[in-house]
Amino acid sequence: MDISSLRGVGAKTMTYLNELGINTIDDLISYYPFRFNVIKKSDSKEIRSGNEITLVGVVESEPTLFKYGKTKDRMTFRLVSDDNIFNITIFNRGFLKKGIYIGKKITVIGKYDLKNSSIIASDIKLFDIGNKEYIEPIYHSSANISSKQISKIISAALKTGIKIDDKLPLYIKNKYNLTNRSVAVSEVHNPTSLRTLNPAINYLKYEELFLFLEKINILKEKNKKLIGNDRDVPKKEVLEFVSSLPFALTDDQKKVVYEIYEDMISKKVMNRLLQGDVGSGKTIVAFISLFINFKSKYQGALMAPTDVLARQHYNNIKNIFKNYNVNIELLTGKMSNKEKNLIKEKLENGEIDIIVGTHALFSKDVAYKKLGLVITDEQHRFGVRQRANLRKKGKNPDVLYMSATPIPRTFALTLYGDMDVSSIKQKPQDRKEVETFVKNSNQIKDVLSKMLNELSNKHQIYVVVPLIEESAKSDMKNVYEISENIKKAFKNKFKLGLLHGKMTSLEKEKVMEDFYKNNIQILVSTTVIEVGLDNKNATVMVVFDSDRFGLSTLHQLRGRVGRSHLKSYFFMICDEDKERLEVLTQTNDGFLISEYDFNERGSGDLFGVRQSGDVEFKIANIKRDLKLLQRVDVDVKEYFENV
Ligand code: ADP
Numbered sequence: 001m002d003i004s005s006l007r008g009v010g011a012k013t014m015t016y017l018n019e020l021g022i023n024t025i026d027d028l029i030s031y032y033p034f035r036f037n038v039i040k041k042s043d044s045k046e047i048r049s050g051n052e053i054t055l056v057g058v059v060e061s062e063p064t065l066f067k068y069g070k071t072k073d074r075m076t077f078r079l080v081s082d083d084n085i086f087n088i089t090i091f092n093r094g095f096l097k098k099g100i101y102i103g104k105k106i107t108v109i110g111k112y113d114l115k116n117s118s119i120i121a122s123d124i125k126l127f128d129i130g131n132k133e134y135i136e137p138i139y140h141s142s143a144n145i146s147s148k149q150i151s152k153i154i155s156a157a158l159k160t161g162i163k164i165d166d167k168l169p170l171y172i173k174n175k176y177n178l179t180n181r182s183v184a185v186s187e188v189h190n191p192t193s194l195r196t197l198n199p200a201i202n203y204l205k206y207e208e209l210f211l212f213l214e215k216i217n218i219l220k221e222k223n224k225k226l227i228g229n230d231r232d233v234p235k236k237e238v239l240e241f242v243s244s245l246p247f248a249l250t251d252d253q254k255k256v257v258y259e260i261y262e263d264m265i266s267k268k269v270m271n272r273l274l275q276g277d278v279g280s281g282k283t284i285v286a287f288i289s290l291f292i293n294f295k296s297k298y299q300g301a302l303m304a305p306t307d308v309l310a311r312q313h314y315n316n317i318k319n320i321f322k323n324y325n326v327n328i329e330l331l332t333g334k335m336s337n338k339e340k341n342l343i344k345e346k347l348e349n350g351e352i353d354i355i356v357g358t359h360a361l362f363s364k365d366v367a368y369k370k371l372g373l374v375i376t377d378e379q380h381r382f383g384v385r386q387r388a389n390l391r392k393k394g395k396n397p398d399v400l401y402m403s404a405t406p407i408p409r410t411f412a413l414t415l416y417g418d419m420d421v422s423s424i425k426q427k428p429q430d431r432k433e434v435e436t437f438v439k440n441s442n443q444i445k446d447v448l449s450k451m452l453n454e455l456s457n458k459h460q461i462y463v464v465v466p467l468i469e470e471s472a473k474s475d476m477k478n479v480y481e482i483s484e485n486i487k488k489a490f491k492n493k494f495k496l497g498l499l500h501g502k503m504t505s506l507e508k509e510k511v512m513e514d515f516y517k518n519n520i521q522i523l524v525s526t527t528v529i530e531v532g533l534d535n536k537n538a539t540v541m542v543v544f545d546s547d548r549f550g551l552s553t554l555h556q557l558r559g560r561v562g563r564s565h566l567k568s569y570f571f572m573i574c575d576e577d578k579e580r581l582e583v584l585t586q587t588n589d590g591f592l593i594s595e596y597d598f599n600e601r602g603s604g605d606l607f608g609v610r611q612s613g614d615v616e617f618k619i620a621n622i623k624r625d626l627k628l629l630q631r632v633d634v635d636v637k638e639y640f641e642n643v
């Protein structure tokens, strides 16, 4: 069945649903509520001034509607409940007026004021919720489609009697006394009571985690059986290449290079996650892997999440390979079609040895002659499917995923159970700890004076201004304002560049280049493009409104400075939530910080582990449901042993 055949779902609604990632009936019924509103009639004891109360009553007067502003309105009417009369006021719900008429029984939720016997309502239900709890599912919605509309559409779908089959093995269901999938699905979308809702949620969580881990295990088994590429690269050649690098590898880098070399040389296919804190030097490991691959005469691909980062890698890699006869090219979505077509042709006929790019590398019309190694940088920024696509471009290519978002070990073991994991723990020796401060906005003078000091020493500075939405005009204004203020503060003695997501890649490239060449001393940027940037001469980063970020994100940002022997400074400016950010002043260990983030924070990280394509569950929450995750992990392993 098609969603569009449901009553009330026209072409427009369909696009709104698509925007939420809902394309099929299956998507629709597994679009679970993210929370539930539980409403219950207030006890007479609870009806006290100042309390939020819920009343069922009969409308006693025709409502009056008063409109003001462009879109605002206020509605008032009287309600009789238990022989008491209440004056009800509600804002911006004028559309409810035709459902509110004398004699109608409704439910009002709002704040009670004894003196005026009035209620400022936050919500009104045009029916009697009855005596037991009334549970309303709340869905992630959009500006185009409300939670209520989504709820209606899902209910309509469920009413058609579509078949909902169980997905869990029977013995597992029996073991935990789990309900049926069909019961669980209909209960979460139309909850009847808390007593029945909870088992339904438990079922769906279990199911989601089970299916996920089942997939991981299938992948793992499959990987084991694959025969990898034939490679014959003497260790000596690799060591020679390593000694040609501008610096000596750290012990951890050496260890990881060795693990990768062994993987690539062996008969099996490499499927490895390289975890390393920001600044630990993963890139060079990627380059060495590309060297091994090139020496065994395969094409290699390095995929980065942003244009800017891809270009940076491209430039670096060309530099590192300059004494070798290697054909290296760049491919990003923002290049012209003509440029792209040329590159595609060369990839297909094998003229290109190493290609660096964004996910454009793996779009449908790109084919490789002999792809032997695929590396994704900042792998958590790509979804599982994107990564699978890239694998398919070659015949069992080796794969290396690099991630700087350290995931606590407990999660990593389960979520990346199909991969081998390498870690780089130590930083290059010459590094000094980045000195970290949390400052109020009225302490900006201290920050400016430090900035001036560093600028005078010919060092450079990042300023980060977070945007909630790249399109929000007010936010952009904020970016420009801050830039102007900084310029003025330094009497225009230093050059300032601006980097944000709305710029074309050419503009970005220009700014980046100017920053690398020190034509620009201060780079003001939004965080969209922050990952991976590498300017060793930058020694200060200032993050405005830093309370908007999760700790891991801030730690990532901090990793942009302190990339050489130079002493560096990291300032977080905010007036709220300072205590949380203090953690960063105490530790520089990304793993610890991510554990902390996981344990302490609810939601609201703008960029971090939560955006990870891997850990996006529909109903389970890896943080809250860690125990369940671990139990399911055991069950899945047992299940695989028995089939
Ligand atoms: P990340 O792991 O965050 O991707 P990078 O690979 O960008 O880190 O490395 C950070 C910086 O450290 C780069 O400027 C890189 O050239 C430098 N670097 C990497 N390894 C070493 C090393 N062994 N000694 C000195 N500098 C290094």
Ligand code: MG
Residues within 6 Å of the ligand: 282, 283, 377, 404, 532
């Ligand atoms: Mg990196």
